[in-house]
Amino acid sequence: MNENGQAIEGANGHAAVKLTRKDFQTDQEVRWCPGCGDYSILAQVQKVMPELGIPKEKIVFISGIGCSSRFPYYMNTYGFHTIHGRAPAFATGVKVANPDLQVWVITGDGDALSIGGNHFIHALRRNVDLKIILFNNRIYGLTKGQYSPTSELGKKNKSAPMGTIDYPINPLSMAFAAEATFVARSLDVDPKHLSTIVDRLAKHKGSGFLEVYQNCNIFNDGAFKLYSDREVKEDRMIPLEHGKPLVFGKNKDRGIRLNGVTPEVVTIGENGVTLDDILVHNEHAPEPNLSYILGRMQYPEFPVPMGVFRAVERPTYEEMLAGQISAAIQTKGAGDLEKLLNSGETWFIN
Amino acid sequence: MAVTTVEEPIMTKPQIEDLETVTIRFAGDSGDGMQVTGTQFTATSAIIGNDISTLPDFPAEIRAPAGSLPGVSGYQLNFSSRDIRTPGDEPNVLVAMNPAALKVNIKDLEAGGILVVNTDEFVENNLKKAGYAANPLEDGSLSGFRIFRLPLTSLTLKALEDSSMPFKQRERCKNFYALGLMYWLYDRPMEPTLKWIEEKFGAKPEVAEANVAALKAGYNYADTTEIFTVHYHVGRATIKPGKYRNITGNEATAIGFITASQLAGRPLFYGSYPITPASDILHELSKHKNFGVKTFQAEDEISAIGAAIGATFAGHLGLTGTSGPGIALKSEGIGLAVMTELPLVIIDVQRGGPSTGLPTKTEQADLLQAMFGRNSECPVGIVAPSTPANCFSMAIEAVRLATKYMAPVFFLSDGYLGNGSEPWEIQRFEDLPEMRVKFRTEPEGFLPYLRDEKTLARPWAIPGTPGLEHRIGGLEKQNITGNVSYDPENHDFMVRLRAEKIQRMQQDIPELDVFGAPHGRVLVLGWGSTYGAITTAVEQLREKGCSVSSAHLRYLNPFPKNLGYVLECFETVIIPELNLGQLALLVRAKFLVDAVSFTKVKGKPFKVAELVDKIREYL
Structure with missing residues (x-):
């Protein structure tokens, strides 16, 4: 409904409504540290929401624990701030109970990949229609500065004064391995890119995963600066666009070529390399192999890919469950309690 | 419980002798089909009007090495022409399909009891596996029993000579052969089992024919060879008129929650992770999708409760089920449901612990875990069914309380109730409580933590x-608005309010009934699955004029409001439990009553005789 309480019938079974960014803001004071990357993500999500045309009562934000997980308190939709790492499980219950809801999961690198690694994997593999945004700042912020599962090897911090000896995990590799049907990456300092990808995520049907590089200016300031800074980003990051060759650089003269199954950076026009040699991105490839290769590319050996790595369709968990329920009703008839209570061998005592 | 005496046969011509109560135990290798044999005997006995009570006892290993002691599977049933409430203390009859089954079970057989053994299995290798130095059938060690040595395997194979099934499959029919023998011995009709075989194996006529042939051959062998000189008749019990079915506790639980969901007018969502002995609830519920039941086999226990809470938040009846180790994992989730004040029912089919413990054996040692097993002050409602059939009613009660008070409620069953069975008088829908739930829909004046x-x-x-x-x-909530609040006064208020809310369920639960006189020397106070044994023990003593009564708690948090008064009416309160005194601890703390705690933790239910002996000490 809009501010005048009028609902307009729209596509996707939802009433098309005219809402503004303001409709999605709550009266709760936002309590992230000044300068935190979370503000940017909140702003972009609040910007995209009204454009989706979905009434806000049909939207649910579910989070775990951590700085990012305060997110639902700031969204004027339904929200559930649950327990550490388990948001995908709660979200699965909500979506299965009412598939008509649009369900978002807000999580962090510790929440999704450490304590909640198991739920993250299984929500993705079931293809529950959840929109998962992982705020990756490569550090534990709320508990004040311990290393996270995405912290770089050797990083010195509060719980590893001599540097971490944990090899980091790659969130995208995990998502591909877990059979996610939508996998993307964006970053807090590029609001335009971020809002485009959030919009894509919102419109994907199935388990969607978006990793957002998010700066923690208190405990891990500048974690992504080496490639996200305005002056260098064109040379150190590469945009993913479906059907287009993977080229990057200020002059768009560099690209990614596959040598066997190994990617390499090449310069177009040098050593006989032409645009035809450059790998063309295909987010709809049935197998995630190529996307996986792209997801492994890291700075400084490679430019860091940004955008949608994978977007494929297949039946969702909640659709298949609803299908089984309809099939059961069709073959057995709608549940008849008298019949159920009286099932099996029965006898009378007179 | 009436103890049966079996008289020595005096005539060679079979005669029929009347018995009041018989306890049979079928025991064999876990692959021998003892559970099927037991359930068939049970179903038939129920259909011909006996009162029945059963206790399956199977190993944690799916197929432990054949012939080994850990691989022994048993099924005990008690059937009677009077009202019975337990599967019987000591079997009057033991059917032992191999030496290991004999070794494990012979110590329980009553003196002079009937022992049927499959002699084909008493070969050197099997004797060794069972730890017998000498063949017990030949060394005189079984002379205190009435032993029937029968080559059941070869008799079965002989009966199936015409079957084209492979040897192994023919051999596996020997349980039906043994069942046939027992049907003759206790004068039961074969028809119910014949019908069952036809329904079960209809698609595999070969298997159906072989089982039918084995069953009939066993029956006819007993009838024609006169090995048993007497056969027995156990008459109809005087049972309240009505329509009955046999039901296990886990089935009654599943059906109870489906019924509750229909009464509440909300679809049931069951989040669960496979765990013994609770998995049968998941199996049963997953069969009933036509009731809109959504079963979610989660990746772990935490996800199971998380999804159930999510479903509740979205308006379903959220239910999660497990056993003790799973409850440990769900603790944080239960805390969240308490904090967010959402209705949720948590089924705990208790088993022996701690840790992995005794997965297939029964215990009542999760009471304090249910009561206190979470961080901080985290009160929940707790109900506990007392018999397999009572699981149905208590499931409905759990949902009624959870939805009315917007709070989590525990349903504390156990392995004995879950797997045990008894006849159940089928409830009529119109006799069930009115409990349709209402959602808030009016935006005017809405705040998430407004209170009734x-x-x-x-x-x-x-x-x-x-x-x-x-x-x-x-995070802690400000009362009424539901906003996050770290205010000290508010926190103190909310902690007390959450406790008060659970306490107020007391106004909605029935008062505690006393079985026997309302005043007297001894009160035996129980909870959960000990109901049958306690009531039977008290009944036996009362028949002898003893001043003893019993009361059984089906609501453990809060307690019924008259519990304190009931306790005051007796000189001594004895609390038997299959733990180290958990209810006793609560009762002592709450009512300052010096209750006698009588405990046993062997993975097995109380025997009536154990309770009788204990109670006598205080009379």
Whole structure:
């Protein structure tokens, strides 16, 4: 409904409504540290929401624990701030109970990949229609500065004064391995890119995963600066666009070529390399192999890919469950309690 | 329980002798089909009007090495022409399909009891596996029993000579052969089992024919060879008129929750992770999708409860089920449901512990875990069924209380109840409580933690409802507004309020009934699955004029409001439990009663005789 309480019938079974960014803001004071990357993500999500045309009562934000997980308190939709790492499980219950809801999961690198690694994997593999945004700042912020599962090897911090000896995990590799049907990456300092990808995520049907590089200016300031800074980003990051060759650089003269199954950076026009040699991105490839290769590319050996790595369709968990329920009703008839209570061998005592 | 005496046969011509109560135990290798044999005998006995009670006892290993002691599977049933409440203390009859089954079970067989053994299996290798130095059939060690040595395997194979099934499959029919023998011995009709075989194996006529042939051959062998000189008749019990079916506790639990969901008018969502002995509830519920039941086999226990809470938030009846180790994992989730004041039912089919413990054996040692096993002050309602059939009613009660008070409620069953069975008088829908749930829909004046004056319940406002958008979570809430609050006064207030809300369930639960006189020397106070043994023990003693009564708690948090008064009416209170005194601890703390705690933790239920002996000490 809009501010005048009028609902307009729209596509996707939802009433098309005219809402503004303001409709999605709550009266709760936002309590992230000044300068935190979370503000940017909140702003972009609040910007995209009204454009989706979905009434806000049909939207649910579910989070775990951590700085990012305060997110639902700031969204004027339904929200559930649950327990550490388990948001995908709660979200699965909500979506299965009412598939008509649009369900978002807000999580962090510790929440999704450490304590909640198991739920993250299984929500993705079931293809529950959840929109998962992982705020990756490569550090534990709320508990004040311990290393996270995405912290770089050797990083010195509060719980590893001599540097971490944990090899980091790659969130995208995990998502591909877990059979996610939508996998993307964006970053807090590029609001335009971020809002485009959030919009894509919102419109994907199935388990969607978006990793957002998010700066923690208190405990891990500048974690992504080496490639996200305005002056260098064109040379150190590469945009993913479906059907287009993977080229990057200020002059768009560099690209990614596959040598066997190994990617390499090449310069177009040098050593006989032409645009035809450059790998063309295909987010709809049935197998995630190529996307996986792209997801492994890291700075400084490679430019860091940004955008949608994978977007494929297949039946969702909640659709298949609803299908089984309809099939059961069709073959057995709608549940008849008298019949159920009286099932099996029965006898009378007179 | 009536103890049966079996008289020595005096005539060679079979005669029929009347018995009041018989306890049979079928025991064999876990692959021998003893559970099927037991359940068939049970079903038939129920159908011909006996009162029955059963206790399956199977190993944790699916197929432990054949012939080994850990691989022994048993099924005990008690059937009677009078009202019975337990599967019987000591079997009067033991059917032992191999030496290991004999070794494990012979110590329980009553003196002079009937022992049927499959002699084909008493070969050197099997004797060794069972730890017998000498063949017990030949060394005189079984002379205190009435032993029937029968080559059941070869008799079965002989009966199936014409079957084209492979040897192994023919051999596996020997349990039906043994069942046939027992049907003759206790004068039961074969028809119910014949019908069952036809339904079960209809698609595999070969298998059906072989089982039918084995069953009939066993029956006819007993009838024509006159090995048993007497056969027995156990008459119809005087049971309350009505329509009955046999039901296990886990089935009654599943059906009870489906019924509750229909009464509440909300679809059931069951989040669960496979675990013994609770998995049968998941199996049963997953069969009933036509009731709109959504079963979710989660990746782990935490996800199971998380999804159930999510479903509840979205307006379903959220239910999660497990056993003790799973409860340990769900603790944080239960805390969240307490904090967010959402209705949720947590089934705990208790088993022997701690840790992995005795997965297939029964215990009542999760009471304090249910009561206190979470961080901070985290009160929940607790109900506990007393018999397999009572699981049905208590499932409905759990949902009624959870939805009315917007709070989590524990349903404390156990392995003995879950797997045990008894006849159940089928409930009529119109006799069940009215408990349709209402969601908040009116935006005017809505706040997430507004409270009902009587129950203190907050409104159930589900996503999808326009104008009620709100956020809940695990952080402390300001009362009424539901906003996050770290205010010390508010926290103190909310901690007390959550406790008070559970306490107020007391106004909605029935008072505690006393079985026997309302005053006297001894009160035996029990909870959960000990009901049958306690009531039978007390009944036996009362028949002898003893001043003893019993009371059985089906509501453990809060307690019924008259519990304190009931306790005061007796000189001594004895609390038998299959733990180290958990209810006793609560009762002592709450009522300052010097209750006698009588405990046993062997993975097995109380025997009536054990309770009788204990009670006598205080009479």
